[in-house]
Amino acid sequence: MRLNKFPSLQWGESFYLISELTTLVKRGVLLSNVLPVFIGFWLALYFSNASFVNHLGVFFLTVIGSTFVIAGALILNNWYDVDIDQLMERTKNRPTVTGTIPLHVVFTLGIILTILGLILLLFTTVEATIYAFVGWFTYVVLYTMWSKRRYTLNTLIGSVSGAVTPLIGWAAIQPASTIVPIVLFLFLxxxxxxxxxxxxxxxxxxxxxxxxAMLPVVHGxxxxxxxxxxxxxxxxxxPYYLTPLGTAFVxxxxxxxxxxxxxxxxxxxxxxxxxxxxIMxxxxxxxxxxxxxxxIIVTLPISS
Incomplete structure (x- = not known):
């Protein structure tokens, strides 16, 4: 009988709220940024001949910490861009626009996730934490708040935040000052x-x-x-700077x-x-x- 206290409508509302939260963190963008973190971590282990199993703790701290920081940045982007999101077809249904989640809650959530993520990353290496903060600051402050509405260089500036992600993963294992992490940065x-x-x-x-102020809008x-x-x-x-990954990759x-x-x-x-x-x-x-x-495929022996 106690189950009657939780009607099906509440379950439906809970699933709806979860769906809104995943929209708020831009789940597709979030996953596409976390994957390079894993790639950087994986390749750092490969090139240092280290065992993945022996670094499971660092792995979880790196992935969860970076996920929180990236999610925090994406949420703050939604919070700041609510005025222009309501003018665009693809963003007009975001919870910040519809009011499903109050803006002060969105802002607080973004800040909390960012701080938690940076704290978790501090348990890996300071270098990894610095890269995460650089990515966050570039995306939230330099891109979202400063350049996005003013300069066509906004895309160039914003690209830095996405490109540092493999450096976070790599730096959790070893310094990201060698050719491979640098090329990973350039790729992204x-x-x-x-x-x-x-x-x-x-x-x-x-x-x-x-x-x-996107380039096609301003300059055609x-x-x-x-x-x-x-x-x-x-x-x-x-690719020719990544020859250690093998001929097939190149x-x-x-x-x-x-x-x-x-x-x-x-x-x-x-x-x-x-x-x-x-098509592009x-x-x-x-x-x-x-x-x-x-x-990942060309370095699979690392799992053994």
Whole structure:
């Protein structure tokens, strides 16, 4: 009989609240940023000939801590951008816009998660904590609060926050001053530029209505497409700095870079910008997943 105190409506409301919370932390973006943390951690173990089992404690502290910090940054982004989110179709249903979760609760949650995450990371290494804070500060302050609405360089600035994620994982094991973590940073930093530009071209009208100073909105599609070619071209030499990962990785990564460059060049001539941008977006998402998963596959002996 005591179960009657918990009607099905309450369970439904609980699931709805959980769904709203996952929307608040942008679960897709969160996962795509935590994965590189794991990659950095995994590769640091591989190149230092260390055992994953012997570092389980550090692993959980690194992943949970970085997840909290990244989630905190994403939540604060939602809190600050509530005025422009209500003007964009893809963001108008966020709980900050609908009022499902009060803004003061959103702000408090973002700060608490950030502090908890940084504290957990301090139990790994100070260097890993510094990288996490740099990523958080860049995304929340330099990108969200300062440059996003003012300068087209906002994408370049924001890319730093996503690129430091593998450094967090790597630095939890050893200093991230060697060539591999630096190249991982460059991979993610450069990748984010054409990826974000593709999103902006697809959602051009929404960004324009919201007054966000994205490159396609301010300088047009042609300038943006030329820059995308340059950024994708900058990815071409990077696999050759990761030859310790094996020939298969270098070959596959190079082929992916060549295909992406060809798609970028095609964009200079096509008249169907929206269709092309959608193809570029889908390719960029799969490109990153393939590259990161391939890094795990070619180093699988680490698990033994």
């Amino acid at each position: 930093f450069i990748w984010q530029m054409p990826h974000t530009f593709a999103i902006t071209i697809r959602k051009y009208e929404e960004y324009q209505a919201a007054g966000v 599609f042609n300038v943006t497409k030329r820059q995308m070619v340059v950024y994708v071209g900058c990815l071409l030499p990077l 070959v596959i990564a190079t082929l992916l870079n060549v295909v992406w460059l060809a798609l970028s060049l095609y964009g200079l001539f096509t008249r169907n910008d929206l269709k092309w941008a959608r 977006f889908l390719f960029s998402v799969n490109y990153l997943m393939i590259i990161l998963i391939l890094m």
